[in-house]
Amino acid sequence: MTLFLQYAISGLATGSIYALVALGLALIYRSTRILNFAHGDMTTAGTFFAFTLLGLNLHWGLAFILALLFGSALAIVFYFSVLVPAQRREATQLGQIILTLGLGLILQGLVSYFGGTVPQSFPFPLSDTKIYRIGSVVISQLSLGTFGIGLFASLLFYLLVQKTRLGLAMRATSENLPAAQTMGIPTRSILALSWGLAALLGVLAGLFLAPTLLLDPFFMLEPFLKGFAAAILGGLNSLPGAIVGGLILGVAESLAGGFVSIAFKNTFAFLIIILVLLVRPEGLLGTEFKERV
């Protein structure tokens, strides 16, 4: 039982990272119907930016904030300079997805060119070795921090989407674009903002993930794919679904790694994707997919 709790707790910490990544993906999918294949690479770029700033002896708080802004600026620039022209030329939905793939490749190449492919350790204010005991369960400061920031960011995000005028505009835009335009909502800026917010959430996840892994240009690939899995599990167009899916995936994966086989741990997430898509394509909390042929 102790072992079970221990695995579950460490799973929750990883799960909150997945939830943040999934939240970003779901946000973009909901508003623009695009699967953002560049999400992982935007996150990596942001994290490398923070790493460079820390190397210049900047205070970590400032460096992190600048990195978050850098990530979202990157996404907004991509939206305006590539996606908008592509949409003007009536690119298909598949075409737009492939555009994000292209952006991902570009960022991946640039990060490996400027950042180097040698894995580096990421200095972080929270320690991985300092541990707290709750009963018989052990949790490290870093995991606690990760879980805390995941919950905190989700809460802030929830308040933004549900309780502000801006959130209302975002929901309207994702629900019905032409209607939102008719109502005088500046949909283009709202969509750009959604891209920026999504990248911000991604970079946040990357910053908290980097200290546990080593930082190299590909460190986000697996968490990004698992974020995808989490978003699918919860339902791609549901924001609460992304959070729930992330946490469930984190815990399930940790339990599978602990009790079944550690080699099986990483494969697990991808089997979940296939199973969920086969049984309930709209995910746990999603509402879509009523079309039949």
Added chain:
Amino acid sequence: MDLIESYQEELQLIRKPWTRVWVGIFVLLLLLLPWYAPEHITYIATIIFIYSIGVQGQNLLIGYTGQISFGQGAFLAIGAFTFGHLARLGIPWPISLLAAGLAAGAFGLVVGFPSLRLKGPYLAIATLGFGIAVYQIFLNFEVLSGGRMGMIITKLSPLFGLPRITFNYYFNFLIALVFTLAMYNIISSYMGRAFIAIRDNDIAAEVIGVNLARYKLLSFAISSFYTGVQGGLYGLFIGYLEPNMFTFMEAITLFVAVIIGGLASVEGSIMGAAFVILVPQVFSAYKEMVPVVYGVTILIVLIFEPLGLYGRWFKMRLYLRNWPFR
């Protein structure tokens, strides 16, 4: 661009006598390539032939049937390792190659089942999940992948006293030629038209009598058969296999080749294969920049020339043919 008057004409591969001449010259140049080009070029051309098989398969799925798959890396791996295991048992290469294609095709059929229910982005993710799961299974189960040291495959010994590189060139050229001709035939048959109908509008296709389930699955099976054969040939050519040759990046490379070469065109697939092989060669001093070149080309192609390299080539020919009238 041509006026086609009969079904016979539609089935012809080449319709104009001049096209016949320059295609003939092109094939002749390719046939003579090992005798005038340096060894390095011959080697790269061989890899392009091997790749063009898989890219054609991927194009059949994405370009003609309109089903996205990011799981092509998995079929490559399945084909390659099936070939490897059979070759190790001493089974002659034609049978192992066929088995490699069939094994990949069988898995393609399995992956095709989600495609009956899923569309667009959802299918992309399901196949992506499959691709990564297979890669990790090969990585973690050494029985399947021949262990940490990889799997050694005995290369073919050259026949007719040809140098090894020249022999490999002709061997892969012939196989690629057979598969290319087969692909042309698939596309201009009922099957190919059914695929295109599914791509354009699956409901309408179903209504006019295309068996949706059968043809979607068939498309997946043929596509992964091609990819599996590519995997087997690649293993035979390199003589060595390990799971890290079939990462997510490899699936992306095939995908990039299709997009850049041109959706729904066989010539485009070959051009795309040449592109993804030549770019890393040209930029070998800046290895990190290869993805950047891919990415920038994708952006340019998708925004300015959605038909890819083939589209550009097609328009150029049209322009020259109509010159000086536009």
